[in-house]
Amino acid sequence: MSGRPEQLYPLFADLETLEGVGPKTAQNFAGLHVSRPRDLIFNMPHSGIDRTARPTVQGAILPEVITVEVSVGAHKPARNRGGAYRITVEDAETTFQLVFFHGRSNYLQSVLPEGARRVVSGKVELFDGVAQMVHPDHMLPLEEASDIPSFEPVYPLTAGVSLKQMGKAVTSALTRVPDLPEWIDPEQKKQAGWPDWAAAVQAAHQPEAPEDLQATAPARERLAYDELMAHQLTLALARSQLRRAQGMVTRGTGAKQAQVLAALPYTPTGAQSRAIAEIQADMAAPTKMNRLLQGDVGAGKTLVAFMALLTAVEAGGQGVMMAPTEILARQHMEGLQPLAEDAGVVLELLTGRDKGKERTAKLAALARGDIQMLVGTHAVFQKDVEFQDLRLAVVDEQHRFGVRQRLELGKKGAGADVLVMTATPIPRSLALAQYGDMDVSVLDEKPPGRKPIKTAMVSTGRMDEVVNHLHKAVQEGKQAYWVCPLVEESEVMDLTAADERFKHLRAVLGEGVVGLVHGQMPPADKDAAMADFVAGKTNVLVATTVIEVGVNVPNATIMVIERAESFGLAQLHQLRGRVGRGAAESTCLLLYQAPLNETGEKRLTSLRETEDGFRIAEVDLEMRGSGDLIGTAQSGLPRFRVADLERQAPLMAVAQSDARKLLNDDPTLESDRGKAARVLLWLMEQDQAIRLISVG
Template sequence: MNQTAREWICLLKDLEKPVKYLKGMGEKRSGLYEKLGITTVYDLLYHFPRYYLDFTCPVQISQAPLGENCILRGRVVKKIPAARIRRDLTVYKAVFTDDSADITIIIYNSGYAFDKLQLDCEYFLVGKVTGNMLRREINSPQIFPADMCDLVQPVYHLTEGVSQLLLRQSMHEALKAFDRFIYEPLPKWVMQKYKLCSLEYALKNIHFPQDMHACEIASERLIFDELLTLQLGMLMMKERSRLSSGCRMKDVSIDDFYGSLPFTLTNGQLGAVNDCIKDMCGESPMNRLVQGDVGSGKTAVAAGAAYFAFKNGCQTALMAPTEILASQHYETMTEFLSPLGVKTALLTGSMTAKQKKLVKEGIESGEYSVVVGTHALVQKSTVFNKLGLVITDEQHRFGVEQRALLAEKGEDPHKLVMSATPIPRTLALMIYGDLDISVLKELPKGRQPVSTYAVTGKLRERTYNFIKQHLDEGRQGYIVCPMIDESDSDLRDVKSYAKKLSEGVFKDYSVGLLHGKMLPAAKEKVMEEFKEHKIDLLVSTTVIEVGIDVPNATIMVIENADRFGLSQLHQLRGRVGRGQFKSDCVLITDNPTDEVKQRLKILSSSSDGFRISEEDLKLRGPGDFFGSRQHGLPKLKIADMSRNTDVLRSAGAAARDILAADRKLEKRENACLKELVNMLFEKNLSDN
């Protein structure tokens, strides 16, 4: 390649032209493609197949497993006259053989497809084989001539109005456009070192491979590109944050903070506080993640960092994702810091205009040294006097840009992120690639282990009696119900379930209800009543996943546990066992498949959140690891960080080598990579 850097970027920009200009596309069709997230030729090229139909290895009819989709090759030996079952249903049948066995093709209401079948002609059939060992059938199969050219065919995500055939035709046109504007983003030395094919080969063979081996070679290159671009972006963000600190602090003692605490910090907590202090005294702003399992004591670390900032004359802002969690952090920070003369304020969206005005005046004047709140902290009307430390909790719920908005309230303030979701280190390095990491693995003294049991719905009544045992001992409990999409039907189910329990098996106990669609004031009221033991049993959705700390709660039952991810179940379980009493968690499922049993067994046998998160990642992949994608990580099109760990490591090593030689990607050989990094992160910010 002899293009200049400018030419490379121009070629890339040409592929960013609207897809409607491709041959055979037009305005109307491009509108359909937009529903698939395809607006440019580049988007189309990177709309990768979900899987492939590999006609090179058809299954013999005699060996075809029943109930599974198969590819068969054979010939039509008999066509049976059409049978009109009713006015709107005509059934066509044909006998198909490969000499190992026969199978009956059944086609509904399509005389055209039936007429196209020629006796003694060979075809491929794609579909689910049903029937029994003596009489096999295949209903409404896809039918392909056996002499077709493409023996490996891509299958894409579609939308109404776009067929596989149409999308394949469009892809051929996009590849022709790529041939005109061909570019190679990787430096030659990277391709040679990691034995990667060219981008031209990769794009052609990911869409229309000659065989599955060619597809694997193409896939490895595209996965490498995606993970390299992502890690380059993360490392460059980290580098930018290292430039200079607008609030460099002096190393002052906080022994009075340690002495005032009603407990002794664990070694992990002390280490994390010391990490923060060391960072805040450095020339660059702190960018640190404190990652710990449920109940590992992250808030105490945050309080220590905030007190250090206070002793250096700086304010701290702590942003939480929900008002419930913000209120709890406010109470905890006040408890830890008020004896030391630190004034703390709470700022949330549900406060009255007058309350907000008074708090914001106190923030701007410097009266409050620590401010805890929700998104209200990033509003333009919230002005800080001297913001030196920004703390965000449950970072993956915010996204990169919201953390940046809060940081803009000060002059390059120090940033501390707390995550109660134990994340496998490989994934943590990707999501928090611009941060240093401190891990809390020890649990503070006094935390009780939680015994966990997985049962089927047949034991529901016995489980209710188990709850009563806890309540009769003066303890409290939770019953958690899933809400998949917070639809009205889900909400009715939660409400009716709570009503049924309060009027039935738990009529002699006080039963409360908590769900996400309640007004903040109503939620607060229920939580306060639960904390004050005015409520014995709280029926709740996952709104309790973070933010409720009731040491007297010792029993949790999670209904339909198969609908939750393992990490979320572990988070929920962490709401009990927070006091001195032995605690239990019961997982109920009415769907005891082998997969569900395997997942729930992992949770029942381990209390190590990091091990559980590793298993969760293997089972579900990073796309579903956090539920809805709110963690600020650019969406990956082809890479899977739970399966492509080797490529992840190679791409990470390449990213570090590239930036070591060219910190800002200014060399000609890196110009295209720089443009790809910008495209990836700009698109991510606009999507969030």
């Protein structure tokens, strides 16, 4: 896998090697993220223009693009500078005008000499009852007329690149397309009726009718599949890399788990029991576990994670649970402490705050195996942290934790199993795109006893009513979150929005009742404000969205979200999940600025109608498209050029099973199909995969 396969060289050459592309045009192409012939090939036409020749413009419903044979009549140059240069032409039944602004007489005389026959193609419109074709797209002698495609593809364009230049560059790039060996499973290809790669590329760029532009057209579908396949191969390689890593066989006795279950006031849901069983089966296997535990807000992930950690302890080993922030680490600690007491297990916390002697003592206890379970922040990654026998790492909140960190964590306990927890329900197609290297357990039932949250929409015009309602609630000892919108333009404005709301509420509710947290605060102040709210010292917490993830205040029963229409659905669902954690009735108020636009309304009403995070995620995906759903930049979700994750979700699942099967049959990609797959990885620039193969 030493370097890029030779047959791909022409596709990775400079753009300027293409016909009609000079340095200036090449620069303009960059606006479309096109810098090599390969990028042009994956820049698909999005529509087309019908240029089938017809005998006359007579009877056409204008304006319309018409291709017609004419004889050229009189030229009428413009009377003044910048005026219109007109040429009368005659088709089989009628006359019309060709119009040119800034037309140069000698040029037009030579291209359209009077008395000549020409084929012209362009948009014909009526001006004062006269049919006119302004600046025809094509004007050719009859013998060259066959150069005009009967259906001309239209591409995404950018400043400085015309459709003509794009067409020329693409045509030139298509001459470079090599025949590549087939990487798709032959059965799959036959069943789907897909063409070979080179044929698919040609067909996608030479549509003959509008249906050839659909995502379902065989050529387009095949190219989308290639993209998904390359992505899934990368994930499957990372997965097999993790799997090849020697794991440890960890089997619990079940004794401590039984103690915990006996002490619980409820029985686990079917989904929880199922997830625990899946995780324990993975831990008992000799390969490393790499599993995602996906559950909606309040689906009981903590219990499942604790049972997995107990399995490690019962087997004589240790477990660690990692959170992205100090606050969340403390909350996990509080959540796990009572369970650990029921099980008689030693549980400790390690964060960046641990210093000096205390830290040294904890590290020694960890290395001796006296601490059986550790909860911590990324401080757990530091060099001097050593476990006696680490069997399981549970990682909370995947987003900040990509494939690389997963591999990194693996080094701590060379054979440790990894369980990642995320509270963000994701539709299946995206879960496959983002976590395709992992196996997934889903908690899709709510534990008994969680009360539904009342969700209401209130216009900001009724702000005073809302504040009065809050005043009453605070006097009854209730706690509330008040979330301020993130102002895109600047963090400073964001700050003032939160600040002003804080001052307003403090004036109405009284000193010492209201706390404030926002992104610009020093971490220590943020922690202090959160701690006061958690301890019940303040009743209302005004916050920008920093409270989204994981904060647990069972006494908080009111969530006010200001300018709710400016938040994404998934985010609103996460925020709402901060209340409804205790026994009391909870309310979520969505404050919106009237009038709401259609999307804003759909978003807020979907939220009001359901508390099912997976359903909400599906709606969100339909509404926003995959790119924004998880904020592509931070999620490691790839940018696909041809594939459309919303409409082609089923293809992603096929690509995943195909990629896994291929690697299973041919782990080092040495077979003919394996070698073809290597070419695909180079073609799609899957550098991470290429590195994994070269290492493997």
